[in-house]
Amino acid sequence: MKITIDHLTKDFGSTIAVNDFSAVIESGELIALLGPSGCGKSTMLNMISGILPSSTGKIYFDEDDVTDVAPEKRGVGLVFQNYALYPHMTVLENIAFPLEIKKVKKEEREAKAKEMAKLVHVDMLLDRKPKQLSGGQQQRVAIARALIKNPRVLLLDEPLSNLDARLRIEMREEIRRIQQETQVTTIFVTHDQEEAMSISDHIVLMKDGFLQQVARPQELYDEPANCFVADFLGNPPINKTYGVVQNGAIVLDGGCVVELDAAKNLKEGHKVILSMRAESIVVDEGMKNAEGTVVETYVMGKEVLAYVSLGDYKVRAYIPAEKSFGKEQKVTVGLKKRGVFVFDAETGERLA
Amino acid sequence: MSTKTAGKKKSVSFFRKIEPYFYLAPFAIGVLLFTLYPIVNVVLMSFKENYNFINQSYSGWGLGNYLYVLNDAYFIQAYKNTFMYVFVVIPISTCLSVLIATLLNQKIKFSGMFQTAYFLPMVTSTVAIGFAWRFMFSHRTGVINYLLSFLGVEAINWLQIPKYNFPALCIYGIWAILPFTIILLLSGLQNIDPMYYTAAKVDGAGPIKSFFRITLPLLAPTIFLVLIVNTISTFKVYNELFPLFQGPGIASNLFTVVYYIYYQFRIKTPMKYGYAAAAAVILFLTIFVFTMIQRFIEKKTKD
Ligand SMILES: Nc1ncnc2c1ncn2[C@@H]1O[C@H](COP(=O)(O)OP(=O)(O)OP(=O)(O)O)[C@@H](O)[C@H]1O
Numbered sequence: 001m002k003i004t005i006d007h008l009t010k011d012f013g014s015t016i017a018v019n020d021f022s023a024v025i026e027s028g029e030l031i032a033l034l035g036p037s038g039c040g041k042s043t044m045l046n047m048i049s050g051i052l053p054s055s056t057g058k059i060y061f062d063e064d065d066v067t068d069v070a071p072e073k074r075g076v077g078l079v080f081q082n083y084a085l086y087p088h089m090t091v092l093e094n095i096a097f098p099l100e101i102k103k104v105k106k107e108e109r110e111a112k113a114k115e116m117a118k119l120v121h122v123d124m125l126l127d128r129k130p131k132q133l134s135g136g137q138q139q140r141v142a143i144a145r146a147l148i149k150n151p152r153v154l155l156l157d158e159p160l161s162n163l164d165a166r167l168r169i170e171m172r173e174e175i176r177r178i179q180q181e182t183q184v185t186t187i188f189v190t191h192d193q194e195e196a197m198s199i200s201d202h203i204v205l206m207k208d209g210f211l212q213q214v215a216r217p218q219e220l221y222d223e224p225a226n227c228f229v230a231d232f233l234g235n236p237p238i239n240k241t242y243g244v245v246q247n248g249a250i251v252l253d254g255g256c257v258v259e260l261d262a263a264k265n266l267k268e269g270h271k272v273i274l275s276m277r278a279e280s281i282v283v284d285e286g287m288k289n290a291e292g293t294v295v296e297t298y299v300m301g302k303e304v305l306a307y308v309s310l311g312d313y314k315v316r317a318y319i320p321a322e323k324s325f326g327k328e329q330k331v332t333v334g335l336k337k338r339g340v341f342v343f344d345a346e347t348g349e350r351l352a
Numbered sequence: 353m354s355t356k357t358a359g360k361k362k363s364v365s366f367f368r369k370i371e372p373y374f375y376l377a378p379f380a381i382g383v384l385l386f387t388l389y390p391i392v393n394v395v396l397m398s399f400k401e402n403y404n405f406i407n408q409s410y411s412g413w414g415l416g417n418y419l420y421v422l423n424d425a426y427f428i429q430a431y432k433n434t435f436m437y438v439f440v441v442i443p444i445s446t447c448l449s450v451l452i453a454t455l456l457n458q459k460i461k462f463s464g465m466f467q468t469a470y471f472l473p474m475v476t477s478t479v480a481i482g483f484a485w486r487f488m489f490s491h492r493t494g495v496i497n498y499l500l501s502f503l504g505v506e507a508i509n510w511l512q513i514p515k516y517n518f519p520a521l522c523i524y525g526i527w528a529i530l531p532f533t534i535i536l537l538l539s540g541l542q543n544i545d546p547m548y549y550t551a552a553k554v555d556g557a558g559p560i561k562s563f564f565r566i567t568l569p570l571l572a573p574t575i576f577l578v579l580i581v582n583t584i585s586t587f588k589v590y591n592e593l594f595p596l597f598q599g600p601g602i603a604s605n606l607f608t609v610v611y612y613i614y615y616q617f618r619i620k621t622p623m624k625y626g627y628a629a630a631a632a633v634i635l636f637l638t639i640f641v642f643t644m645i646q647r648f649i650e651k652k653t654k655d
């Protein structure tokens with residue numbers, strides 16, 4: 001089912017949690033709703049589920065306006081951050097509960113619940129209480145409970161944040177598998193960029209209640225719409241430097257001149273941000289966009305992370321392990337086309 | 353040299369071992385003196401024949417007190433009354449307080465006012481409240497009869513006609529037990545994560561379904577606690593007799609076990625300590641059996 005969000009706003013008195021948000025989520029996709037803590041992700045999700053009423057704007061499921069429809073009539077399955085499994089019910093009863101509410105006959109709903117349990121691989125735990133399950137198992141049960149009534153949308157609010165690192169990776173792949181098996185449109189909240197990058201079809205990136213960009217993971221990484229998006233994605237974080245356009249080049253604070261094709265079209269005297277991913281910076285390889293000094297190097301297994309000073313900034317760059325540099329050695333710095341961006345210093349908008 | 357230090361170490365560790373008992377002593381002595389000693393004494397007393405409290409004399413050991421008490425019409429009446437009282441007051445007060453606590457726990461308007469109203473009995477003098485209830489139960493001018501008149505019930509002479517004394521006592525007893533029970537249940541309700549209700553709501557559960565499938569099971573441990581505490585306290589019904597009737601009903605028709613103990617101990621001359629003690633032991637055993645049964649049921653429902 002397609003979800004259309006049209007100029008949606010939610011204000012809690014003085015704080016505006018979601019601000020004039022518009023996006024379209026295509027049917028059958030797995031969407032990651034990504035953003036830093038407090039940016040309005042849960043608020044957004046709760047408005048889609050109907051738990052929270054919106055202040056202004058509209059939500060459409062396919063062509064139906066569901067803005068004022070009660071949560072139980074929207075056909076959404078919800079997985080909470082701490083799962084909210086009913087502690088007094090067994091796994092089987094928990095999974096079957098949405099059907100129990102719908103007054104489905106006992107044999108029928110238990111058969112369906114067992115089928116769901118099989119889908120999420122908890123069919124050997126049916127008689128246990130939630131307390132007797134591990135975090136990952138509880139999460140699977142919560143997903144089964146959300147899926148049993150064939151929801152039109154599956155909504156998950158930071159479902160992995162309570163799990164340890166290894167289980168997290170395992171479970172996010174499970175969510176992907178279950179989503180692909182059921183083909184249910186899924187929105188999945190996270191503040192972990194790696195989680196979002198690894199499993200989603202599209203990422204919706206938010207900041208302070210505003211939509212920043214909707215794109216496929218790789219596209220978000222390669223073509224960020226603004227400085228925030230570039231900063232938010234990537235590990236190690238992107239190198240962010242400030243400078244001014246002069247004579248078709250960018251002069252960084254501290255006087256380092258960076259020759260850049262992209263800068264040729266920019267207005268003289270424009271204050272800009274030059275952001276460079278670590279893997280897009282090459283050192284002493286014949287390519288020359290600027291001159292810098294190697295300050296420090298760290299060997300990290302198969303490659304070496306070098307800190308190169310460019311004007312006032314120290315930028316991270318990956319260099320091949322076989323190369324070695326002396327301390328304070330002057331080097332030529334080359335910038336690849338991919339992974340180097342220029343943003344307006346005031347608005348953060350992408351310029352090149 | 354070495355033996356000396358070893359000896360010293362030993363005495364230090366010995367002191368360490370007994371040290372905690374010094375800290376315990378003041379409390380332990382208090383408990384022994386004011387709780388355990390009287391209990392043991394009462395049990396012993398119940399087996400002493402013709403015991404005289406003043407000169408501590410008794411004619412021998414035996415079951416005479418128990419035989420007397422168990423055959424005493426007043427005791428039998430008291431035992432029956434007490435049981436009936438427990439069986440009326442406990443179910444009604446528990447259901448009512450679960451209902452009221454659930455309502456108070458909703459985010460309703462004026463909930464502050466309701467809370468104050470329900471907790472008022474706890475902080476007001478029992479005597480003053482007793483008088484208020486005498487007025488409320490009054491035959492001609494009482495508010496209870498006035499309210500009942502809307503249901504077409506004719507004015508009842510609650511306090512003057514013996515057969516209405518027991519219902520009056522139950523109404524008063526239920527009312528008196530509510531605040532404490534509601535406070536306990538409210539704290540139990542507040543421990544239920546609101547997330548469960550949100551989850552159930554998204555799945556389409558109405559308030560009744562949520563109440564029976566979520567609230568009640570999650571509140572069960574608190575309800576059991578309330579049941580045990582209240583059963584014990586209602587078995588000891590006694591105070592409630594005085595504001596309403598200044599005694600065991602209008603015609604000595606409302607003896608309760610604790611009132612019977614008081615009666616043997618205080619009112620009858622010469623005072624019958626042995627009878628009182630035997631009645632107290634019987635009451636203790638009754639409460640003990642009941643509490644055990646409740647604990648057993650609680651364990652059963654938990655699994
Ligand atoms: N009920 C509320 N009343 C007032 N302000 C609220 C309420 N709920 C959320 N907010 C505010 O709205 C903003 C967005 O909150 P939200 O819970 O949606 O953030 P989030 O992106 O889910 O964060 P996190 O990743 O920490 O869960 C925050 O500034 C928060 O303080």
Ligand SMILES: [Mg+2]
Nearest residue numbers: 041042043157
């Ligand atoms: Mg959140």
